[in-house]
Amino acid sequence: MAVVSISPYKLPAKDALENFHGNQLVYLHWEDHLMFCAPVAFPLPSGMVFDDLVQNVLGPAYQQHPDFSNITWSDVKWTLDGKPFDPDPQASLADNGVGHKSLLSFVTPGLQGIGNKHF
């Protein structure tokens, strides 16, 4: 029983992939940097190359944080939908397994926000 109702009740998911005009949703989260209060959401083409995501989506979202310019990108640890993830920077989101409404988190070792306060 997926809903308590007086009669059969079935409606399509409001956020199905086909409703985003050719894009998919991707959520990004920079751990230990709660100056950005929540993960951030973007509609992106699934053919977007991962490196393009980092340069042109993730960068503008987070670069106002003073830690951003100190990130050593080769040390960054990624998590995709809760599992450790080793992205291929030249492959697309789809080929990297980044699906619709996937959450992509990253940790930047040595950088824990302003005054190491996770902010």
Add this chain to the structure above:
Amino acid sequence: MNAETKIERKAKKLGLKERYGHLTRGLGWETSYQPMDKVFPFASYEGIKIHDWDAFEDPFRLTMDAYWKYQAEKERKLYAVIDSFAQNNGQMKITDARYVNALKIFLTGVSPLEYMAHRGYAHVGRHFVGAGPRVACQMQAIDELRHAQTQMHTISHYNKYFDGLHDPRHMFDRVWYLSVPKSFFEDAMTAGPFEFLTAISFSFEYVLTNLLFVPFMSGAAYNGDMATVTFGFSAQSDESRHMTLGLEIIKFMLEQDADNVPIVQRWIDKWFWRGYRLLSIVAMMMDYMLPKRVMSWAEAWGIYFEEAGGALFEDLSRYGITTPKYADVASKEKDRLTHEVWSTFYNYTRAAAFHTWIPNDDELAWLSEKYPETFDQLYRPRYEHWRSLQQKGERFYNNSLPQLCNVCQIPMVFTEPDDPTKLCLRSTEFEGEKYHFCSDGCKDIFEFEPQKYVQSWLPVHQIFQGNCGGATMPEVLDWYGIKNGSDNLDYEGSPDQTIWNDWTKSAQRAAG
């Protein structure tokens, strides 16, 4: 018929109890043209078993004539106060114009709920089989309509001078953070009549209402807003009737059949959590938006939920009801909730119909004192950093849209119950689609009825789907009805601040 019997008849006026009996029990009957289950189609599908509708204890035994009389008296008093508030420029006697931002939240986020409550109670007031609960719900429906109306009338005075108050109904249906109260109430209204009463009459009105009304009404009194205090008083006697209905309906369900207990428990768990999440904006207001503070959120939670709620659930334990699931999580969050939420609105004030600001030094000291375990450690450094940016003319705004919880619709800003430095991020899959939640509480609610919440109108996703006026911030603000540059952004530099400073200066000049 002789003269003697005439006199006797005249003297035999009905007592209050009898009149009430005729109004309720006397107006209910077993239908014969149509079967009862067709006349009352929502009465049984939720699984609640009722064997004797007459066992329902009526909260106040109020008859219509008494009802109109009481309400009319309250209206007269309220409108006299509103008139004198307007004539005496009451808006100039509040503690500080920042206070008005609390009213903006109230008018756009709470008053429309009163109207939704009116509709909800009118609906269930038709659909209960028993005449007792039907009449109680119908009266509450009228109360709620009155509350929506008096609140709008009271606060409309501020609309003459301050921004963000011009179109609460329009905003309520569109603005991202107002989808939190809107979806809360729509969830309740689309449930069956018993769940609706558990949600609104019991969990919200009975268990959590003090956490809504005490901050707003005491906050108004502390901050010189006598108009709002008066509508608070005017609503208060209704609220006590509503609370009693909440408790009576719970006891009624629990006493009617042992099979009802697990259903009611699940509703209590669900609506405690939904109500608690909804209150996070009120919590923030208590700690950050009242220039003169009443008490901290953590103190209020301790008094009104942990102590008062503890006694209530102890009382209900004889029916087999336990404290709501995740009440322990709410208590773990009490020292951080308001700081996380204020930081969120500070991030996203560009898209809000009220202002935010960095607390001043006195206010920071108050927060340190009230939150000795967490504030200096985790939150003061945030505000000091943001303040230094603001002083350089680089006020921080988050330029990306946040991920939202699929149930409460709040951005995913809450932290792990046992670690205030890590976001609490939960997810599940349903029919091949991913869904995200801010907490185990919201995730549980989804997992019990996923088909209901796959339809959530999540404001961020709606923007991306192209349903909110356009793809750019100015287009979305326009669609929201938020005037860029006056309704939104920091209090510092706002037209509200300018008009307030002008008044203060002229008052000082007048005083010599």
